[in-house]
């Protein structure tokens with residue numbers, strides 16, 4: 001029982017299939033979604049909004065128990081806006097954008113996730129997962145999603161063929177309180193969580209890392225005037241050699257995560273007589289609190305090799321899992337749903353071929369790899385796995401106290417950001433003559449900006465309503481004629497595209513001497529056309545409007561143009577790290593490179609000798625531990641000075657390539 005929250009109980013209803021006579025045909029659903037966690041709920045709402053009749057089933061009849069997800073990122077809130085529930089989530093949660101990081105007694109780093117104005121949604125909100133799921137469930141009910149509670153999928157067959165229509169069908173066996181029955185569907189969306197039983201029934205693997213560390217979660221109710229910020233401590237005096245995280249949630253509930261180490265006994269650590277003194281030491285004697293929830297968790301960073309298996313599509317934790325540092329679990333799962341729903345809707349409505357769903361796999365596997373990479377790096381920094389990684393971690397924190405460069409290396413969690421699908425086969429590349437000086441590219445999620453459209457002030461993303469959108473900037477004579485032509489109007493109508501035509505002169509700006517927000521963020525000029533997908537990712541953009549290129553871009557974005565097979569990362573996540581490329585291509589110098597001194601005192605002119613001497617002197621009288629800490633600080637300072645990751649990578653490889661059989665101490 002929680003003090004601030006009562007779990008709802010959703011009504012079980014006897015499934016109609018159990019009342020059908022022996023020979024009656026059961027209904028075949030276009031889509032069934034299994035699992036009414038945040039991801040399954042978001043997917044079902046989205047599909048319903050896209051006009052798809054889908055059934056959502058869950059083995060439970062309430063929301064997520066205890067303390068799990070807390071932080072929901074701006075991009076997720078923008079998706080919730082499209083699902084018509086953004087205000088409910090933002091108003092219920094605690095908005096924040098600043099984070100502070102401490103090492104022992106000192107603050108070493110702080111960040112602001114959204115330093116600029118002109119955005120409707122905050123960088124983050126904190127909200128207990130049960131509140132979020134309740135809001136999603138309410139919205140699903142309002143959207144008339146067919147939801148069934150206390151119905152557990154116990155068997156799945158995705159290779160059967162419907163005898164009547166000779167088409168492929170997915171058969172499910174479902175256990176309800178009134179007995180077992182069968183369901184069938186054309187498409188199955190699997191959102192049954194990290195321990196996915198459907199994944200297991202289908203014999204599919206997840207690959208990646210399992211971390212050997214334990215964290216204690218304590219939710220406490222307290223009146224405290226701490227600001228709404230994320231506070232993270234490395235090795236604080238009140239919890240030596242471990243880390244601690246503090247977040248404010250709704251209803252004066254504060255979430256505290258204590259790193260415990262792998263050897264900790266979870267059952268012992270959960271006892272109030274162990275938890276309360278820990279919290280009191282952290283908050284100080286003056287703060288009174290009541291325990292709301294205590295649990296111990298471990299975590300994994302891993303994913304399935306492929307998220308599509310014929311008519312079965314995996315989303316959320318069923319497809320991939322990350323550590324909680326960076327809040328990438330539910331956020332990325334909801335982005336899976338955002339990516340999948342419009343594509344599945346088009347395929348169900350026969351507007352696009354099935355291969356459009358391969359792009360779900362391609363784009364979201366890429367996103368999962370990005371999330372796993374970030375989450376693994378944060379976890380390695382927060383919970384170093386070897387003495388040498390602890391030395392480098394602490395050296396970074398020490399340097400951060402003095403040098404700004406090291407602050408950006410402090411990794412207490414790189415918080416969830418949406419993936420830019422830069423390699424997607426659905427993108428149309430910019431024309432060589434169409435350079436856009438902005439941070440968005442084909443495949444990027446659109447950024448928000450205040451806009452004035454049809455004389456009304458609004459937000460750009462608010463005007464994207466789950467359809468393809470054509471954003472057109474008026475004021476270029478030729479482009480105006482193209483967009484107003486009968487042919488363009490016919491195409492826009494037949495393709496069900498939402499046209500937003502704006503006049504740059506009327507667009508809101510931060511101040512009179514600045515360009516409008518939207519002009520700066522998208523580098524817009526009169527005549528420009530941006531084609532956006534229903535999930536608000538950019539499909540194509542042109543400096544001048546022309547019908548043919550727009551039609552081609554739309555066909556590509558909807559999977560209607562056959563493309564070479566997606567070069568998706570069909571490899572395990574740890575092998576999917578992008579190679580270093582771009583401008584960082586310097587070569588490591590291995591020929592002598594020390595400069596000799598142009599000094600009249602000839603006895604000390606050789607740079608290499610002088611450096612060696614300085615190095616040995618710096619280590620004189622230091623213990624082994626102090627020496628290795630000094631080396632780590634030195635290496636980090638020099639690495640920052642070099643600043644070219646490609647050179648540094650070559651240096652690491654050159655150093656590793658020299659095989660020695662003896663220890664340097666011998």
Ligand SMILES: Cc1cc2nc3c(=O)[nH]c(=O)nc-3n(C[C@H](O)[C@H](O)[C@H](O)COP(=O)(O)OP(=O)(O)OC[C@H]3O[C@@H](n4cnc5c(N)ncnc54)[C@H](O)[C@@H]3O)c2cc1C
Pocket residue numbers: 034035036037038039040057058059060064067068069070071072129151152153154191192193194196197198217297315316317318324327328329330331332333
């Ligand atoms: C300590 C902790 C902190 C976290 N913090 C964050 C955070 O700050 N931000 C964030 O974005 N994420 C966070 N996460 C991750 C987040 O909780 C998960 O990513 C999220 O719950 C995944 O949602 P899901 O819908 O995929 O799966 P789940 O939430 O696990 O839902 C799965 C659903 O499937 C149902 N089900 C299972 N099997 C069956 C079956 N056979 N038949 C029918 N129904 C079935 C279950 O009853 C359940 O309702 C955190 C997780 C933890 C543990």
